[in-house]
Amino acid sequence: MTNSTRHVPVMLQRCLDMLAPALAEPGAVVVDCTLGLGGHSEALLATFPAARLIALDRDTSALKLAGERLAPYGERATLVHAVYDELPEVLDRLGTPRVQGVLFDLGVSSMQLDEADRGFAYAQDAPLDMRMDQTTGISAADVLNTYAPGELVRILRSYGEEKQAKRIVEAVVRERAKEPFTTSARLVELIRNALPQAAKRTGGNPAKRTFQALRIEVNGELASVERAVPAAVKALAVGGRIAVLSYHSLEDRLVKQVFAAGAANTAPAGLPVVPERYQPRLKLLTRGAELPTEEEVAENRRAAPARLRGAERIRENVEDTA
Numbered sequence: 001m002t003n004s005t006r007h008v009p010v011m012l013q014r015c016l017d018m019l020a021p022a023l024a025e026p027g028a029v030v031v032d033c034t035l036g037l038g039g040h041s042e043a044l045l046a047t048f049p050a051a052r053l054i055a056l057d058r059d060t061s062a063l064k065l066a067g068e069r070l071a072p073y074g075e076r077a078t079l080v081h082a083v084y085d086e087l088p089e090v091l092d093r094l095g096t097p098r099v100q101g102v103l104f105d106l107g108v109s110s111m112q113l114d115e116a117d118r119g120f121a122y123a124q125d126a127p128l129d130m131r132m133d134q135t136t137g138i139s140a141a142d143v144l145n146t147y148a149p150g151e152l153v154r155i156l157r158s159y160g161e162e163k164q165a166k167r168i169v170e171a172v173v174r175e176r177a178k179e180p181f182t183t184s185a186r187l188v189e190l191i192r193n194a195l196p197q198a199a200k201r202t203g204g205n206p207a208k209r210t211f212q213a214l215r216i217e218v219n220g221e222l223a224s225v226e227r228a229v230p231a232a233v234k235a236l237a238v239g240g241r242i243a244v245l246s247y248h249s250l251e252d253r254l255v256k257q258v259f260a261a262g263a264a265n266t267a268p269a270g271l272p273v274v275p276e277r278y279q280p281r282l283k284l285l286t287r288g289a290e291l292p293t294e295e296e297v298a299e300n301r302r303a304a305p306a307r308l309r310g311a312e313r314i315r316e317n318v319e320d321t322a
Helices: 012-023 039-047 060-076 084-093 110-114 140-146 149-160 165-178 184-194 208-219 221-235 249-262 294-299
Strands: 029-032 052-057 077-081 099-105 236-246 282-284 307-313
Touching: 012 029, 012 039, 012 099, 012 236, 012 307, 029 039, 039 052, 039 060, 039 099, 052 060, 052 084, 060 077, 084 221, 099 221, 140 149, 140 165, 140 208, 149 165, 149 208, 165 184, 184 208, 208 221, 221 236, 221 249, 236 249, 249 282, 249 307
Parallel strands: 029 052, 029 099, 052 077, 099 236
Antiparallel strands: 236 307, 282 307
């Protein structure tokens, strides 16, 4: 299976249309902060022949596969091994302080879900790893086997929105005392046995929320998003655009907050003239979050939970021009 056939980029045409006004001019730079298998990046390079691409990914396997896919574009594509919240350092290193476009496709990539030995998918047995960058950091097994019960409950509730967190963690603590967790199948079975019947009948696979929570914890995803999206907005030139695809409410809420703050008039009430420093820096390009079409979901079931938000930079920060 080739990269292009195994990976269908989510809401691709809508992302291209959203970024298009900022990427038509020669010398435009667009950053794909979540390269994955390179589907969005390839389309950006093909659609905007005058643009240059900088693409980031923490997954060395993804970088290798996407590098092969994007090789025909030569020096127009610069691929960097980095987490997306390292964007300011990457741009500084490349001597590119301002960019015209930024794209985020958050969450776990198709490749990570499809590679059985990565442990992201609850539908197949695999080592409980879940690291997006397998060269560093703790695994999901480490989290399950070493975290205090209270911390595990917090993670499942905060990152998985799991109402049965306490019941699942009590079962985990009992089982890990007998034998440490190493595989996903054992965890899935434990969750199935721990949940009451009513909880098993709603929301798809009962392990889904626990796996999401572990993945977010292992990869520090929400903290990275919290740092990365404001940094990306700051890196945009005036007229530049940002598009962000989120896949669960926690990510989408963070993106919404950053965009809303940037689009807000922060002047004290009653000023007859609003000084520059209080005026909005962003113009929202979406009313709320846009959803994939029914046709797209039918073609690519992984698009179903996607939420797309976009914004355009309309003004510099005062501190940026000081």
